[in-house]
Amino acid sequence: MQFNNFSDFINMGGYGFYVWLSFGAAALILTLLLISSKAGHQQVITKIAKRKKREDKLRQAKDLRKQQNEQNKTALNEVIE
Amino acid sequence: MTLKAQSTQETENLTATIDNSMIGDTAQSSQQLSYRHAFMLVLKRDLTIAMRHKDDIINPLLFFVIVVTLFPLGIGPEAQTLSRIAPGIIWVAALLATLLSLDRLFKSDHLDGSLEQMLLSPHPIFILVLAKIFAHWLITGLPLILIAPLLAVLLHLNEQSYTALLLTLLLGTPVLSLLGAVGVALTVGIKKGGVLLSLLVLPLYIPVLIFATSAIDTAALGLPYSGQLAIIAALFFGSLTLAPFAVGAALKVSTN
């Protein structure tokens, strides 16, 4: 142990400001990067999930339209017959 | 989803009856694909367009002159200070003027579709790209070199440095055009590529700037500056051989 007490440790032999600035800045940047990278995973998943929902809706609408068309057709055929 | 377009039977009968001499003998009816021919073709076209669109030549030049004139106004008219920083000012201004003119290198061709046609031509892309870059240098680099001595007078450049200034510009401005072309090719498909272009290209210009200004400074002291010139020449040949391929690859990405 190079330091006798806590205030010595903070003071860093007069260089405290510079040492803690360096360590603080590094810690800040790395934590932010780590958090954003980790959060990115969930973001990507929600984004894809949202798009999937939209596509499902569109597909349903398409199927519905097809069904209606067929119904109309059969109705028309019945009328003709 | 699989679709198959099948050949109809009729077509074979038809082809038999009709003279098909036009198809298939492309080698005879087309000109030899010579590099020189392709190079001259594109060069001539780009110069013709520039001549009919003269502000393309004049605007970067005016920009160059105005930027250089701003420095004495900002720094002060002392001849000693000005002659000390003259090489740097002239070179930084030349760099910015080149950057300003780069945008047009591929932009208008991209917008009207002629870039696509060039990529689809049977000529190798690098030769067409090289011709375009050479045309760009003739239109912007060469006028800069011609007007630089005049600006050097305004900035009280050391009398011994004029040759060095001209030589470095002569070797250095082609490097600026070549490296810049890579940046433009990468950003030509992007809507707001202008600012991005400077971010991409300016760091690559640093070596040229350093060696060119140092050559001019060394010349002012009356010392030999052939070392710096040799390095700029090396940069020139290096970028001359590598940049056209990078530009070709980048253009393919940008027009995708």
Place this chain on the structure above:
Amino acid sequence: MPLISAVNLTCIREERLLFDELSLEIYPGDIIQIEGPNGSGKTSLLRILSGLSQPYDGHILYKNEKISSCREEFHQNLLYFGHLSGVKDEMTAEENLDFNLALHGNKNEESLTYLAKINLAGFEESLASHLSAGQHRRIALARLYHNNAPIWILDEPFTAIDKQGVSGLEQLFSAHAQRGGCVILTTHQDLISIKPEQVKKITLDYDYL
């Protein structure tokens, strides 16, 4: 032997699957019309066929050879005409045509006759910027009359072209197909003067809509 064939093409644009595992073979004499609603990937397909765009997956063959390995030969035999006509405003009609022909390695002795054929006689010396949109496209289309490239890939060739011009072009297409070339085109209009049995249709429809 097919002139040009696509093998298992997959195309993704803006994170949307336009087509998946698309294969097709195009033979000499084919006139192929690609249909589909806006945004269904017609232009993307044509650009991939011409080698301008890279597909997400799959590849294009020219005479059973990958186009990346016979680029020069393929490009000599290809005439691609996109949405953008590739005509420079600063040059005259004749200069534009001359350049476009020479760029693709063709002789350009007869560019005046080609311009006359596409109804641009008298405009040879005018700058393209003074001409109308339809005339712009005609300058680009004049290249079709110098037809030594068997593969024509034409994206909406009839845009801004008048009725007479359209029927002229259609005749040109069927003549080209009869000579042993192939025409791949997109258009929203029906082809009038080409017999329906001569035209093969490919319909693109997207999966997710």
Place this chain on the structure above:
Amino acid sequence: MWKWLHPYANPEVSYHFTNKLLPWLSALTAIFLSIGLVWALLFAPADYQQGHSFRIFYIHVPAASLSMGIYVAMAIAAFISLVWQLKLADASAAAMAPVGAAFTAIALITGAAWGKPMWGTWWIWDARLTSELILLFLYLGVIALHNAFEDKNLAGKAAGILTLVGVVNIPIIKYSVEWWNTLHQGSTVSKLGKPSMSLDMLWPFIFCFIGFALLVAVIICLRFRNEILARNSIRPWVRELIQKNTVNNT
């Protein structure tokens, strides 16, 4: 080698592989980094000349060398993706760029904070600092190009070309800046001599270095995972994965 590599070139396999790798890597990172940092801050001796300010060294040097290393790794990935069309290499290059930029920024900030007590000024146009600054510009260019394209595959290709152009230029830039620096070096600024490291300084340094390198690996893995998902969003396996994920959440 290709046979062995082949299964990992499948996005699904490499996604799950990365997922499995992450906890182990994170644990190792935590161990090395905590040992290294505690050692560096508390137990390593102060430098006889620079006193306790020397402790900045334990971040500055790993950050600086990693920032260069990441660029080279990114260039290799870009080369692989351009030559062999390997989409995963593209994704990994995209994952590396922000990490590299962050470490370059750390190297610059710690360099300035170290310079102030040592040289009496926050910034000097020292050759190493200058080339580090230019490296930051190169990184920012790559990131900006990535963001400028909407299509991720195109973005990857464009950024790959730029990365390769940059990697050719880095030695030239570095050499020119060093040469420029010796030319303009004023006599007032004394450069830091290479610290002769004793063993009780070397060990914490080694731990810090490995710790930071592992941290880089962890962050790159995290981002790589995201890139794979984003690039394969229409693939059935991603759809299934998301289905499971959303079911679990609700």
